[in-house]
Amino acid sequence: MIAGLATLLCCQLAGEVTARLFGLPVPGPVLGMALLFAILLARGGEAPPGLATTADGLLGVLGLLFVPAGVGVVLHLPQLARDWAPIALAVLGGTLLTVGVTGLLADRLLRRRG
Amino acid sequence: MAGFAELWVYLAREPLAALTATLLAWLAASWGAAKARWHPLANPVLIAVLLLAGGLLALGLDYRAYFAGAQFVHFLLGPATVALAVPLYRQWRAVRASLPAAVASVLLGGLFAALAGIGIALGLGAAPEVTASLAPRSVTTPVAMGIAEALGGLPGLTAAIVICSGIIGAALGPIVLDGLGIKDWRARGLAIGTAAHGIGTARALRVNALAGAFSGLAMGLNALGTALLLPLLWRLVGG
Numbered sequence: 001m002i003a004g005l006a007t008l009l010c011c012q013l014a015g016e017v018t019a020r021l022f023g024l025p026v027p028g029p030v031l032g033m034a035l036l037f038a039i040l041l042a043r044g045g046e047a048p049p050g051l052a053t054t055a056d057g058l059l060g061v062l063g064l065l066f067v068p069a070g071v072g073v074v075l076h077l078p079q080l081a082r083d084w085a086p087i088a089l090a091v092l093g094g095t096l097l098t099v100g101v102t103g104l105l106a107d108r109l110l111r112r113r114g
Numbered sequence: 115m116a117g118f119a120e121l122w123v124y125l126a127r128e129p130l131a132a133l134t135a136t137l138l139a140w141l142a143a144s145w146g147a148a149k150a151r152w153h154p155l156a157n158p159v160l161i162a163v164l165l166l167a168g169g170l171l172a173l174g175l176d177y178r179a180y181f182a183g184a185q186f187v188h189f190l191l192g193p194a195t196v197a198l199a200v201p202l203y204r205q206w207r208a209v210r211a212s213l214p215a216a217v218a219s220v221l222l223g224g225l226f227a228a229l230a231g232i233g234i235a236l237g238l239g240a241a242p243e244v245t246a247s248l249a250p251r252s253v254t255t256p257v258a259m260g261i262a263e264a265l266g267g268l269p270g271l272t273a274a275i276v277i278c279s280g281i282i283g284a285a286l287g288p289i290v291l292d293g294l295g296i297k298d299w300r301a302r303g304l305a306i307g308t309a310a311h312g313i314g315t316a317r318a319l320r321v322n323a324l325a326g327a328f329s330g331l332a333m334g335l336n337a338l339g340t341a342l343l344l345p346l347l348w349r350l351v352g353g
Binding site: 012025027047058059061063069074080089090094101103 | 162166
C-alpha cells in the first residue's frame with residue numbers, strides 16, 4: 001500500500017514540477033495521471049497489486065475527497081444570493097444540457113465507429 | 115475539570131474535530147445513500163456537504179478553521195486524480211477502440227458547457243466576474259479556478275460553482291441520460307465526466323467499471339481541452 005501511495009505521489013510531484021517548469025495551464029495531478037498511464041502501458045500486463053489496491057481504495061471514496069472543498073460554499077453565500085438566477089440556471093440547466101448533448105454526441109459517434 | 119468554554123476553544127482550534135466531523139458526515143451520507151439504494155438523487159457528496167455546511171452555519175464556526183482539519187482529506191484529491199490512470203489502463207482495450215469518438219465528443223461537449231455557461235450568464239445580466247466564474251464550470255476544480263482567474267473571475271466562487279455543478283451532474287445526469295435512451299456505458303461515462311468532472315466520475319465508478327474509466331478519461335481530456343481553448347474563445351466572445 002505504501003509503495004502504491006509513493007507511486008501516486010511521485011507521478012503527482014513529477015506532474016506539478018513539469019506544469020510549473022513549463023508554465024502549463026494543466027494541473028499537476030492531471031499530468032501525473034497521464035504519466036502513470038504511460039508507465040502502465042510501457043510495463044504491460046496487470047497493474048502492480050500494491051498500486052491497484054491503493055488506487056481502488058482512494059477511488060472508492062473519491063466523493064469524500066470533494067467534501068472539504070464543497071463545504072467552502074458557505075464562504076460565497078452572499079455572492080450566490082446576489083446573482084442567484086444566472087448561477088442557478090447555468091449550474092442546473094447548463095450542466096444537464098451538457099450531459100444530454102455530450103451523451104447524444106458520444107452515443108452517435110460510438111455507434112458509427114463501433 | 116476544564117470548563118465547557120475551554121473545551122470548545124480546543125475543539126474549534128485543533129484539526130481533530132473537523133477531520134472527525136468530515137468522516138462522520140461522510141459515513142452518515144453513505145449510509146443514507148445506501149438506504150436509498152444508491153439512487154442518483156441521494157448523492158453522498160451532496161448530503162455530507164449539507165450536513166457540514168449546516169453545522170458550521172448553525173454553530174457560527176469559521177470555514178477556515180474547519181478546513182485546517184479537513185485539508186488532510188482534501189490533500190488526497192491529488193493522488194486520487196493520478197489513480198484514475200489505473201481504471202483507464204484496465205479498460206484500455208475498450209477505450210482505445212473508441213478513442214477518436216471519445217475525444218471528439220468530450221472536446222465538443224466541453225465547448226458546449228462553456229458556451230452554455232457564458233450564454234446563460236450574459237442573457238440574465240450577470241456581473242462580468244460572475245460570467246467568468248461560470249464559464250469553466252464543467253472542469254475539475256483546480257483547473258477551473260486557474261481558468262477563471264485568467265478570465266477575470268473569482269476563484270473561490272468558481273470552486274463553489276464547480277462543485278455544485280458536479281453534484282447536480284452526478285445526481286440528475288443519469289436521469290437525463292435515461293430519458294434520452296442512452297444505454298451505452300461508454301457514452302454515459304463520457305457525458306458524466308465531461309459535465310460533472312470528479313464528482314460525476316465518483317458516481318460512475320460505483321455504477322459501472324467501463325463508465326468509470328470513460329468518465330475519468332473525459333474529465334482529464336476536458337480539463338486539458340478547456341484549459342487550452344477557453345481563454346482563446348473568451349477573447350473572441352469578449353471582443
